[in-house]
Amino acid sequence: MADVAKLQVGDQKLELPIIEGSEQELGLDISTLRGQSGLVTLDEGYVNTGSTTSGITYLDGEKGILRYRGYPIEELAENCDFVEVTYLLIYGELPSEEQLKDFRNSIRSHTMLHEDMRSFYDGFPFDAHPMAILSSVVSALSTFYQDSLDPRDPEQVERTIFRLIAKLPTIAAYSYKKSIGQPFIYPQNDLSYCENFLQMMFAVPSEPFHVDPDFVKALNLLLIVHADHEQNCSTSTVRMVGSADANLYASISAGISALWGPLHGGANEACVSMLERIIEDGGDVTKYVNMAKDKTSGFRLMGFGHRVYKNFDPRAVIIKKACDTLLAKLDLQDPIFEVAQKLEEVALNDPYFVERKLYPNVDFYSGVIYRAIGIPVQMFTVLFAIGRLPGWVAHWKEMHESPTKRICRPRQIYTGELKRDFVPLEKRG
Numbered sequence: 001m002a003d004v005a006k007l008q009v010g011d012q013k014l015e016l017p018i019i020e021g022s023e024q025e026l027g028l029d030i031s032t033l034r035g036q037s038g039l040v041t042l043d044e045g046y047v048n049t050g051s052t053t054s055g056i057t058y059l060d061g062e063k064g065i066l067r068y069r070g071y072p073i074e075e076l077a078e079n080c081d082f083v084e085v086t087y088l089l090i091y092g093e094l095p096s097e098e099q100l101k102d103f104r105n106s107i108r109s110h111t112m113l114h115e116d117m118r119s120f121y122d123g124f125p126f127d128a129h130p131m132a133i134l135s136s137v138v139s140a141l142s143t144f145y146q147d148s149l150d151p152r153d154p155e156q157v158e159r160t161i162f163r164l165i166a167k168l169p170t171i172a173a174y175s176y177k178k179s180i181g182q183p184f185i186y187p188q189n190d191l192s193y194c195e196n197f198l199q200m201m202f203a204v205p206s207e208p209f210h211v212d213p214d215f216v217k218a219l220n221l222l223l224i225v226h227a228d229h230e231q232n233c234s235t236s237t238v239r240m241v242g243s244a245d246a247n248l249y250a251s252i253s254a255g256i257s258a259l260w261g262p263l264h265g266g267a268n269e270a271c272v273s274m275l276e277r278i279i280e281d282g283g284d285v286t287k288y289v290n291m292a293k294d295k296t297s298g299f300r301l302m303g304f305g306h307r308v309y310k311n312f313d314p315r316a317v318i319i320k321k322a323c324d325t326l327l328a329k330l331d332l333q334d335p336i337f338e339v340a341q342k343l344e345e346v347a348l349n350d351p352y353f354v355e356r357k358l359y360p361n362v363d364f365y366s367g368v369i370y371r372a373i374g375i376p377v378q379m380f381t382v383l384f385a386i387g388r389l390p391g392w393v394a395h396w397k398e399m400h401e402s403p404t405k406r407i408c409r410p411r412q413i414y415t416g417e418l419k420r421d422f423v424p425l426e427k428r429g
């Protein structure tokens with residue numbers, strides 16, 4: 001393969017370098033295009049646009065490959081806990097025993113929220129969406145830690161990373177407790193990350209609480225498979241906001257808002273709502289598959305399709321297996337799981353889905369596990385956010401450590417009115 005591409009614009013001949021990634025991915029470097037020719041590129045939805053080089057996550061959507069820092073997702077899901085994967089994503093290497101111990105301790109020492117933050121929850125309505133609470137409270141953390149907001153100071157950034165990873169489960173669990181009118185449960189630092197989250201969600205002060213190890217295992221796995229996915233919508237948002245040198249709390253809060261959208265992380269909640277609707281409507285999956293194919297219906301199969309995967313989403317394969325195991329172990333027959341499997345079978349045999357290479361994605365089966373654990377549907381995307389946090393942090397940090405960092409500022413092709421004369425108010429028709 002040549003190392004330059006030639007582009008002819010009218011009489012002008014341009015040469016644009018082709019760059020190669022470590023997995024032989026090729027990209028056209030257009031950074032000199034506008035300077036040389038006055039042209040910009042147009043690529044709505046960034047379908048063909050690489051926004052950065054990155055050494056964090058590799059995915060091959062045709063082959064269904066996903067690796068964090070070179071390690072296959074299947075091996076990490078099998079062998080690690082979420083905090084270990086968090087370390088890997090943020091620092092680039094699997095931690096030694098000593099490093100992991102220190103990292104866990106650093107996180108543990110920051111799990112509590114400032115007492116004044118508890119009063120924020122009094123101001124939210126009881127039925128506020130927990131994603132709105134999560135992004136607001138994360139943004140508000142910056143008002144409590146004004147001494148550590150400088151993105152250029154590595155020590156301040158490190159402290160902020162510990163705080164965010166430690167506090168996100170506490171913020172999330174408080175939003176659930178608020179919604180059901182139960183008292184907030186303080187974090188317990190002798191518990192593991194996932195155990196602690198489950199006790200803050202489900203313990204009550206009047207009774208002893210036992211954490212089910214199967215739930216802890218399932219939660220660890222779900223958080224790991226959600227932990228990073230290269231330049232997705234929320235991660236690109238975190239990078240975009242961070243590129244203006246906004247602090248890490250502000251950048252993560254923006255990422256949480258992007259994730260909330262039903263085309264992105266909000267799809268897990270939307271998927272379970274869809275499956276419930278199918279059951280209530282008599283369980284006819286073919287009717288819903290047909291509706292998804294009808295462009296005038298405005299209906300899509302939630303949890304199906306992906307911008308990058310044109311083959312099985314490897315995360316969906318891991319989650320479906322874990323789902324099977326957990327439900328069998330709990331001796332649970334969840335009608336949602338049964339309908340999901342039927343829907344998958346019908347869709348995967350339908351030419352519409354086959355031709356468009358639409359497969360179940362990470363969100364298709366995750367909701368079934370969350371339900372088995374007892375997590376309410378409104379909290380599903382919050383769980384996605386807790387899982388994705390290390391990825392967001394790793395990308396924000398990678399961007400700030402890059403010597404070529406610039407503010408993200410796309411161009412446009414203007415299609416509006418030409419210059420016209422101002423019309424005074426009294427003369428407007």
Ligand code: CMC
Pocket residue numbers: 045229232262263264265267292293299300301302303304305306307308356358361362363
């Ligand atoms: N149901 C029915 N048709 C679909 C679906 C679906 N779920 N997804 C895509 N299509 C069709 C779409 O109508 C289009 O058809 P045509 O070529 O005839 O116009 C074709 O497939 C390509 O779709 P697209 O919208 O151009 O693809 P995209 O890459 O812009 O969108 C997506 C990707 C994930 C937003 C989309 O597949 C979708 O809306 N899926 C449902 C929502 C969902 O499950 N999102 C979670 C994504 S995974 C979690 C995460 O990382 O965020």
